[in-house]
Amino acid sequence: xxxxxxxxxxxxxxxxxxxxxxxxxxxxxxxxxxxxxxxxxxxxxxxxxxxxxxxxxxxxxxxxxxxxxxxxxxxxxxxxxxxxxxxxxxxxxxx
Amino acid sequence: xxxxxxxxxxxxxxxxxxxxxxxxxxxxxxxxxxxxxxxxxxxxxxxxxxxxxxxxxxxxxxxxxxxxxxxxxxxxxxxxxxxxxxxxxxxxxxxxxxxxxxxxxxxxxxxxxxxxxxxxxxxxxxxxxxxxxxxxxxxxxxxxxxxxxxxxxxxxxxxxxxxxxxxxxxxxxxxxxxxxxxxxxxxxxxxxxxxxxxxxxxxxxxxxxxxxxxxxxxxxxxxxxxxxxxxxxxxxxxxxxxxxxxxxxxxxxxxxxxxxxxxxxxxxxxxxxxxxxxxxxxxxxxxxxxxxxxxxxxxxxxxxxxxxxxxxxxxxxxxxxxxxxxxxxxxxxxxxxxxxxxxxxxxxxxxxxxxxxxxxxxxxxxxxxxxxxxxxxxxxxxxxxxxxxxxxxxxxxxxxxxxxxxxxxxxxxxxxxxxxxxxxxxxxxxxxxxxxxxxxxxxxxxxxxxxxxxxxxxxxxxxxxxxxxxxxxxxxxxxx
Numbered sequence: 001x002x003x004x005x006x007x008x009x010x011x012x013x014x015x016x017x018x019x020x021x022x023x024x025x026x027x028x029x030x031x032x033x034x035x036x037x038x039x040x041x042x043x044x045x046x047x048x049x050x051x052x053x054x055x056x057x058x059x060x061x062x063x064x065x066x067x068x069x070x071x072x073x074x075x076x077x078x079x080x081x082x083x084x085x086x087x088x089x090x091x092x093x094x095x
Numbered sequence: 096x097x098x099x100x101x102x103x104x105x106x107x108x109x110x111x112x113x114x115x116x117x118x119x120x121x122x123x124x125x126x127x128x129x130x131x132x133x134x135x136x137x138x139x140x141x142x143x144x145x146x147x148x149x150x151x152x153x154x155x156x157x158x159x160x161x162x163x164x165x166x167x168x169x170x171x172x173x174x175x176x177x178x179x180x181x182x183x184x185x186x187x188x189x190x191x192x193x194x195x196x197x198x199x200x201x202x203x204x205x206x207x208x209x210x211x212x213x214x215x216x217x218x219x220x221x222x223x224x225x226x227x228x229x230x231x232x233x234x235x236x237x238x239x240x241x242x243x244x245x246x247x248x249x250x251x252x253x254x255x256x257x258x259x260x261x262x263x264x265x266x267x268x269x270x271x272x273x274x275x276x277x278x279x280x281x282x283x284x285x286x287x288x289x290x291x292x293x294x295x296x297x298x299x300x301x302x303x304x305x306x307x308x309x310x311x312x313x314x315x316x317x318x319x320x321x322x323x324x325x326x327x328x329x330x331x332x333x334x335x336x337x338x339x340x341x342x343x344x345x346x347x348x349x350x351x352x353x354x355x356x357x358x359x360x361x362x363x364x365x366x367x368x369x370x371x372x373x374x375x376x377x378x379x380x381x382x383x384x385x386x387x388x389x390x391x392x393x394x395x396x397x398x399x400x401x402x403x404x405x406x407x408x409x410x411x412x413x414x415x416x417x418x419x420x421x422x423x424x425x426x427x428x429x430x431x432x433x434x435x436x437x438x439x440x441x442x443x444x445x446x447x448x449x450x451x452x453x454x455x456x457x458x459x460x461x462x463x464x465x466x467x468x469x470x471x472x473x474x475x476x477x478x479x480x481x482x483x484x485x486x487x488x489x490x491x492x493x494x495x496x497x498x499x500x501x502x503x504x505x506x507x508x509x510x511x512x513x514x515x516x517x518x519x520x521x522x523x524x525x526x527x528x529x530x531x532x533x534x535x536x537x538x539x540x541x542x543x544x545x546x547x548x549x550x551x552x553x554x555x556x557x558x559x560x561x562x563x564x565x566x567x568x569x570x571x572x573x574x575x
Contacts, residue, residue, distance in 0.1 A: 068119030
């Protein structure tokens with residue numbers, strides 16, 4: 001693997017993280033080491049093994065289509081940093 | 096240069112469940128903002144989503160009805176992106192192994208061979224919340240977020256890029272709309288967003304094998320807008336290329352007011368959703384038994400019913416299409432057939448008077464005050480000569496108002512058709528005597544006046560004279 005600063009910047013942007021130049025090169029090195037370690041797994045023979053999507057050997061957990069009481073509006077908005085009437089308020093989103 | 100448009104559609108079908116896809120909050124439309132939320136759909140830490148079984152059932156129904164194969168083991172994935180209407184920072188969707196794959200629908204345009212449109216996949220996912228910008232003045236320069244819609248169950252139906260014209264796209268969309276409403280899995284209300292469409296549009300030189308760069312058009316929420324948006328976008332791309340420009344891959348928003356599309360800068364960032372299996376939701380395993388049970392329980396589908404109406408009842412394609420526009424309408428028609436009506440006459444009444452009166456009164460066919468049996472009874476009265484087609488309109492209006500049996504209305508109001516030759520002749524004589532001047536003109540060659548005499552006789556008989564007899568007797572008297 002060879003994780004560059006550009007890769008770190010891309011991932012940081014997707015995660016909405018602001019990093020200074022020192023952090024970028026620090027994380028590039030760390031991520032490179034982690035991915036390099038994972039890279040080793042490629043050496044294992046996995047012929048005939050179905051890719052694992054879940055760690056728990058379980059399937060089909062359902063609920064029936066029944067409604068249950070919801071939060072009150074006040075409760076739903078209790079943690080809102082900004083509230084107007086019954087809405088969460090966020091900075092204007094322009095389409 | 097001549098260009099070939101290439102169109103693929105992604106349709107979001109909102110499922111008609113009582114509760115949301117991963118929690119027990121109500122899906123009722125139009126409730127007060129943020130009154131239908133809980134820790135799961137608010138994305139609070141530690142909340143665990145649990146799959147609504149009915150969503151799976153509905154997805155299998157949709158898949159089987161669009162000739163898809165049902166994936167024996169499918170999984171849910173997280174689609175990661177930030178947007179204020181998405182509380183968790185990811186949408187639970189399906190990426191690899193969607194529940195339905197490799198289907199198709201046949202579309203038939205008037206006067207053309209039917210054409211098969213491929214369906215790549217159908218997957219289940221949760222809807223996002225709703226952003227409110229302008230309607231609430233107290234928001235001032237901010238946007239409001241209503242999370243009632245968050246976690247509402249959706250099916251996304253993705254077509255192959257097999258569509259070539261806006262007509263084909265609309266026809267495919269109507270076909271799909273008819274199926275999901277027919278199955279009762281979606282209310283089909285496009286204004287409320289229960290059936291929404293994104294269109295992928297590109298153009299390539301005629302004869303080319305390589306697809307052009309496509310633009311994805313969002314926010315087309317009526318059949319009319321789909322047509323407008325696609326036609327505008329095709330022309331925009333052709334003009335751009337002819338002027339030496341190139342089409343860029345981007346998301347564009349349709350503006351219904353201007354009928355144009357414009358670039359959405361908010362979606363400019365390259366799509367990098369980093370899908371991965373959602374560890375909160377275990378794999379979904381659907382055995383043959385489940386699939387076969389759903390298949391057995393499927394109703395006769397609109398396409399099959401339309402074919403049956405054409406083949407067995409001899410209806411033209413157009414009539415059969417209109418009469419299978421909804422399951423309730425087709426049921427109404429068949430109930431009237433069962434009550435003894437003839438297909439063509441019933442079809443004409445249903446497509447004409449009934450549809451018109453339903454529209455005028457804002458009623459649905461389910462609530463039609465004239466029952467199929469009453470309609471069939473009335474047509475029998477026309478067939479056996481008791482009333483004329485003209486009088487039938489009066490009887491029909493009265494049935495609509497009072498719900499009475501047609502024969503009773505005819506008797507009460509004295510509407511029985513007069514087929515007594517002597518009585519009709521008497522009326523004709525009276526009219527011809529009164530209109531002697533016109534009679535002379537007619538006899539000197541002004542044939543057009545015949546209709547005038549028919550009208551006068553019908554009027555004098557208060558519409559009750561048998562029109563066929565009136566014609567016959569008038570002709571012999573005038574020419575004799």
